[in-house]
Amino acid sequence: MSDNKGVRRVNEDLARERANCSFDVREITFLLDGGENNTITRKKIEDFTLTDELLSDKVPDECLSPKEKYENAVRKSCLFGKLVKDKLLEFGGLETFGPNSFVLRRIADAFFKEISPLLLHLGMFVPTILGQCTAEQQSEWLPRALSMQVIGTYAQTELGHGTFIRGLETTATYDPETEEFVLHSPTLSSFKWWAGGLGKTVNHCIVVAQLHTKGQCHGTHPFIVQIRDLETHQPLPGIKVGEIGPKLGFNTADNGFLGFDKYRIPRMNMMMKNAQILKDGTYVKLDRHGKMTYGTMVFIRVMVVNEVAFNLAKAATIAVRYSAVRRQSEKKPGEPEPQILDYVTQQHKLFICIATAHALQLTSDWLWRTFSGVVTDIKHGKTDSLPEFHALSSCLKAISTSDAALLIEQCRHSCGGHGYMMSSNLPLIYSFVTATRTYEGDYTVLLLQTARFLIKAWEQAEAGKPLTPTVSYLTKYFKDGRVPWDSTSEGIVNAAYGVAAGKISACVKSIRNRVKTGLSYEDAWDLTTVQLVAAAEAHCRAVICDVYRSEAVRLTEKSSPNVRAVMRQLTTLYLHYWALERIGDLLRYSAVSEEDVVALQQKYEELLALIRPDAVGLVDAFDIRDEILNSTLGAYDGRVYERLMEEALKSPLNAEPVNRSFHMYLKPLMQGKL
Numbered sequence: 001m002s003d004n005k006g007v008r009r010v011n012e013d014l015a016r017e018r019a020n021c022s023f024d025v026r027e028i029t030f031l032l033d034g035g036e037n038n039t040i041t042r043k044k045i046e047d048f049t050l051t052d053e054l055l056s057d058k059v060p061d062e063c064l065s066p067k068e069k070y071e072n073a074v075r076k077s078c079l080f081g082k083l084v085k086d087k088l089l090e091f092g093g094l095e096t097f098g099p100n101s102f103v104l105r106r107i108a109d110a111f112f113k114e115i116s117p118l119l120l121h122l123g124m125f126v127p128t129i130l131g132q133c134t135a136e137q138q139s140e141w142l143p144r145a146l147s148m149q150v151i152g153t154y155a156q157t158e159l160g161h162g163t164f165i166r167g168l169e170t171t172a173t174y175d176p177e178t179e180e181f182v183l184h185s186p187t188l189s190s191f192k193w194w195a196g197g198l199g200k201t202v203n204h205c206i207v208v209a210q211l212h213t214k215g216q217c218h219g220t221h222p223f224i225v226q227i228r229d230l231e232t233h234q235p236l237p238g239i240k241v242g243e244i245g246p247k248l249g250f251n252t253a254d255n256g257f258l259g260f261d262k263y264r265i266p267r268m269n270m271m272m273k274n275a276q277i278l279k280d281g282t283y284v285k286l287d288r289h290g291k292m293t294y295g296t297m298v299f300i301r302v303m304v305v306n307e308v309a310f311n312l313a314k315a316a317t318i319a320v321r322y323s324a325v326r327r328q329s330e331k332k333p334g335e336p337e338p339q340i341l342d343y344v345t346q347q348h349k350l351f352i353c354i355a356t357a358h359a360l361q362l363t364s365d366w367l368w369r370t371f372s373g374v375v376t377d378i379k380h381g382k383t384d385s386l387p388e389f390h391a392l393s394s395c396l397k398a399i400s401t402s403d404a405a406l407l408i409e410q411c412r413h414s415c416g417g418h419g420y421m422m423s424s425n426l427p428l429i430y431s432f433v434t435a436t437r438t439y440e441g442d443y444t445v446l447l448l449q450t451a452r453f454l455i456k457a458w459e460q461a462e463a464g465k466p467l468t469p470t471v472s473y474l475t476k477y478f479k480d481g482r483v484p485w486d487s488t489s490e491g492i493v494n495a496a497y498g499v500a501a502g503k504i505s506a507c508v509k510s511i512r513n514r515v516k517t518g519l520s521y522e523d524a525w526d527l528t529t530v531q532l533v534a535a536a537e538a539h540c541r542a543v544i545c546d547v548y549r550s551e552a553v554r555l556t557e558k559s560s561p562n563v564r565a566v567m568r569q570l571t572t573l574y575l576h577y578w579a580l581e582r583i584g585d586l587l588r589y590s591a592v593s594e595e596d597v598v599a600l601q602q603k604y605e606e607l608l609a610l611i612r613p614d615a616v617g618l619v620d621a622f623d624i625r626d627e628i629l630n631s632t633l634g635a636y637d638g639r640v641y642e643r644l645m646e647e648a649l650k651s652p653l654n655a656e657p658v659n660r661s662f663h664m665y666l667k668p669l670m671q672g673k674l
């Protein structure tokens with residue numbers, strides 16, 4: 001793939017890697033894009049959106065003050081928004097790209113090194129209107145939101161509570177006299193905290209509050225609340241709003257705080273798809289399942305799996321290209337310095353990143369299809385598939401974000417000192433992805449949600465009741481005993497399910513034993529949570545291994561033999577990597593022997609050697625343009641050292657030969673005059 005900038009000198013090592021690649025890179029790009037036509041459309045859109053005039057920053061973003069950074073991000077958000085509105089609609093509107101094509105999401109990364117202050121508007125405000133409003137409410141709010149007259153965010157978390165939604169303190173009390181809700185923040189800990197764009201950007205937000213009517217509390221519900229004047233942008237009376245301050249990342253997202261002093265909103269600003277308040281204050285519950293108001297969170301959890309797969313692909317592209325360009329040390333005395341990609345330990349660090357990016361992307365595509373089925377069911381009034389989907393999306397969100405964050409950090413380690421430079425973009429990619437492990441449901445908390453479902457499934461299996469698809473394996477592994485070992489890919493997937501079943505079984509025993517000693521079920525559960533998290537993790541790994549293996553086989557059915565071979569090598573590498581990582585579990589729950597472990601390790605090392613010649617081709621196949629990668633180390637042409645120097649020279653400290661602090665402090669210190 002070209003860097004879309006015409007012919008330029010490419011680093012010789014990278015050029016040689018590309019010449020030696022065993023497969024046609026475009027073939028894998030098409031597979032990852034979901035077909036050649038999608039790739040063509042994506043590239044067309046990238047070509048006319050990613051123009052220098054829109055993207056160029058004279059001073060690197062990271063050298064700006066927090067205020068300047070925010071203002072630059074707002075400027076670019078508006079340019080980006082206008083571009084989407086004016087130009088991209090020529091391609092047939094957003095629907096053309098399909099919600100799962102994520103073209104716009106990729107392009108956005110070229111505009112924002114960190115994050116757009118409008119991300120929450122498109123990412124959560126609009127989806128919540130779609131998911132939580134009646135048709136009548138949608139016709140009022142959607143056109144205003146899509147035309148950006150109303151700019152919104154999602155304010156659920158408070159200073160005192162994020163995880164435990166039922167513990168939120170903000171109240172919305174219905175007043176039938178005026179047909180209004182009175183929003184109030186009774187304590188400091190009830191202040192909304194974290195919502196992206198809330199600090200300075202938005203004029204509306206979705207507020208999740210405890211609904212009170214006729215003297216009764218009906219739990220948390222979402223409301224649309226105007227917080228700033230549309231003309232002056234001043235906070236409205238009764239609203240206290242601001243920005244929460246610097247963070248590890250997300251520094252252009254103006255995450256904010258918000259408090260209400262008996263602030264009134266019309267009755268119809270309650271999002272009424274799942275529950276309603278009649279004019280006289282009567283509460284009408286329409287949600288038979290009970291958790292439909294958590295729908296936006298489920299949607300974002302699904303989106304996040306794709307999000308982290310893409311970010312891991314970016315990090316892997318940077319680290320693999322850099323490792324082909326960088327030469328260091330010597331393998332044998334007197335030999336020329338090898339490319340660091342030739343060190344087996346470097347391959348061990350990086351090839352799992354490529355394989356995981358594939359595994360997560362294919363799993364995310366599969367999850368999206370499953371989600372679409374659940375949404376269709378819900379439209380037809382069926383909510384039976386929701387508990388299983390909640391369990392599935394919770395664990396996939398937890399594991400994908402955690403794995404991606406760890407592996408992105410590993411990519412940074414693999415780039416040595418230069419990986420620590422902001423201009424490598426690895427620190428920013430990491431700071432963005434590590435937040436995904438926390439937001440939209442913390443890692444541990446979500447795995448415990450999955451564990452709840454798994455324990456129930458185990459009990460159903462014991463009772464001889466039918467199980468839903470993602471846990472149907474429990475019936476097979478129900479009887480005690482070790483899972484037979486078979487070192488084929490299918491065998492490793494089966495063993496992963498066996499491990500998950502073994503761990504779930506151990507949790508059930510542990511809880512029951514504790515209950516027998518006189519503990520309450522809740523206490524027995526609490527004491528078993530370390531094991532429960534591990535069981536949910538094992539279940540999720542088995543699902544990812546299974547989906548990755550079967551989806552890769554399905555997708556490559558019509559591929560050329562070389563593409564099929566390299567894709568097979570990657571899936572096998574992934575399965576072997578995790579078998580070796582979890583060897584203790586396999587020894588405990590499967591019939592794997594010492595010789596099998598030696599064979600697994602040997603095969604894993606053979607796979608590293610087989611993948612080595614195709615490594616650069618594999619990251620080129622992600623086809624991530626230089627503007628989107630934003631990295632001195634990872635650009636297509638491999639001009640690493642030139643770019644590092646060019647970026648260093650842009651530092652404001654290099655604008656003058658002597659900084660004034662010399663005269664103000666250093667010189668007086670040197671002369672003993674301070």
Ligand SMILES: CCCCCCCCCC/C=C\C/C=C/C(=O)SCCNC(=O)CCNC(=O)[C@H](O)C(C)(C)COP(=O)(O)OP(=O)(O)OC[C@H]1O[C@@H](n2cnc3c(N)ncnc32)[C@H](O)[C@@H]1OP(=O)(O)O
Pocket residue numbers: 105119120122123154156157162163164165166196291294295297298300303304307386387390439440441442445449452453
């Ligand atoms: C253009 C598009 C671009 C898209 C880009 C995407 C990226 C966007 C990036 C944006 C960046 C940042 C945004 C961040 C936003 C936020 O973080 S918003 C705040 C999110 N907050 C959370 O996620 C809180 C997590 N907590 C919870 O979800 C719940 O409180 C928790 C599930 C932990 C517990 O809830 P409870 O009400 O207490 O329920 P519990 O008693 O434990 O369980 C009761 C019962 O309900 C079942 N349950 C729970 N949740 C769900 C659900 N969502 N769906 C279905 N069922 C659910 C649970 O399993 C129990 O069932 P059981 O049968 O009784 O066991």
Ligand SMILES: Cc1cc2nc3c(=O)[nH]c(=O)nc-3n(C[C@H](O)[C@H](O)[C@H](O)COP(=O)(O)OP(=O)(O)OC[C@H]3O[C@@H](n4cnc5c(N)ncnc54)[C@H](O)[C@@H]3O)c2cc1C
Pocket residue numbers: 120154155156157160161162163164193194195196250255435438439440441442443444445448
């Ligand atoms: C970058 C970023 C952006 C965000 N954007 C938004 C936004 O736009 N809108 C919004 O509403 N919110 C937003 N959030 C908030 C986010 O959703 C919460 O921070 C997240 O859900 C975690 O909740 P918490 O902060 O209350 O963590 P806590 O629940 O306090 O977690 C702290 C620790 O306690 C543990 N813990 C908590 N409960 C349990 C339990 N039941 N069992 C075992 N362990 C437990 C956790 O595992 C964790 O280790 C954002 C957060 C971040 C970091």
